[in-house]
Every structure is written in structure tokens, then in C-alpha cells.
Amino acid sequence: MKKYISKINPVLLVLLFSVLLLISAGCKGDDGNSITNPLVNGSVTISISTQQGQQGVVFIATPSAAVKISKLTVSLPAQQFNDVIQGDGTTVFNANQGAEINEYTGVVSGQQWTFQFEGNLVSNNQAFNVTSKYTIP
Numbered sequence: 001m002k003k004y005i006s007k008i009n010p011v012l013l014v015l016l017f018s019v020l021l022l023i024s025a026g027c028k029g030d031d032g033n034s035i036t037n038p039l040v041n042g043s044v045t046i047s048i049s050t051q052q053g054q055q056g057v058v059f060i061a062t063p064s065a066a067v068k069i070s071k072l073t074v075s076l077p078a079q080q081f082n083d084v085i086q087g088d089g090t091t092v093f094n095a096n097q098g099a100e101i102n103e104y105t106g107v108v109s110g111q112q113w114t115f116q117f118e119g120n121l122v123s124n125n126q127a128f129n130v131t132s133k134y135t136i137p
Contacts, residue, residue, distance in 0.1 A: 046067075048060070049062065064096065066094050066095050069089070069119040072087060072118070075113070089119065117130045117131075
């Protein structure tokens with residue numbers, strides 16, 4: 001066993017470690033605007049990010065494909081907070097373009113927010129139900 005381990009190329013080990021480090025660092029959300037935990041549903045993911053608003057934090061949703069939203073439920077389970085936002089089901093939210101959801105006050109580091117999107121893909125009118133989670137850095 002020692003002979004096999006001693007024959008592993010050290011450059012390969014450094015490269016593998018670097019890739020793993022980059023992958024894990026990319027999901028931390030340290031700057032408050034990073035994408036964290038988008039969950040896949042068929043052919044669409046919706047990533048969540050934040051930006052500072054006038055009185056609180058504005059959440060931004062970025063779909064991977066053009067979508068029409070019929071309903072969005074924003075929740076902060078730890079505080080039993082739910083905000084149901086009815087979409088019109090006709091407005092198109094373009095792929096890879098962020099759309100502001102709402103501004104919320106009382107948002108603090110460590111909170112774990114959940115976003116449940118219901119709607120249809122623009123390309124083929126396929127219904128989807130995607131849940132994305134975001135932890136405030």
C-alpha cells in the first residue's frame with residue numbers, strides 16, 4: 001500500500017485539492033450576493049442572491065431558463081414567517097437575469113430562507129415547482 005501511495009503524482013493531488021477548495025468556496029455566500037443551494041427541477045434552477053435595499057435586504061431570483069411565475073412563497077421557517085406572492089403567470093422572467101423579489105427588514109446573518117417558485121417554462125409551457133434555499137452570510 002505504501003508503494004502505491006508514494007507513486008501518486010503530487011501535482012495531481014494539488015490540482016484535485018484546489019478544485020475541491022474552489023467548489024466549496026463558491027457555495028459559501030460570503031459576500032451576501034453569491035448563489036447558494038439552487039435546487040434543480042427538470043430544466044430550470046432558480047438561484048437566490050441579495051443586495052442591500054433602502055431599509056432592509058432585497059432578495060433577487062435568477063432563473064436558468066425563461067419562466068413565468070404564478071406563485072412564490074418566501075419563508076423563514078425559524079421565525080414561522082411566510083409571504084405568499086401571487087404572480088400573474090404571464091410576465092416573463094428571462095434566463096440568467098436577476099429579478100427583485102421583495103425587500104425585507106430584520107434579515108440577519110445565519111438566517112435560512114426558503115423560496116418556493118411555481119410556474120411554467122416559457123419554452124414549452126412545462127409546469128415546474130422549484131424550491132431554492134439561501135442562508136444569509
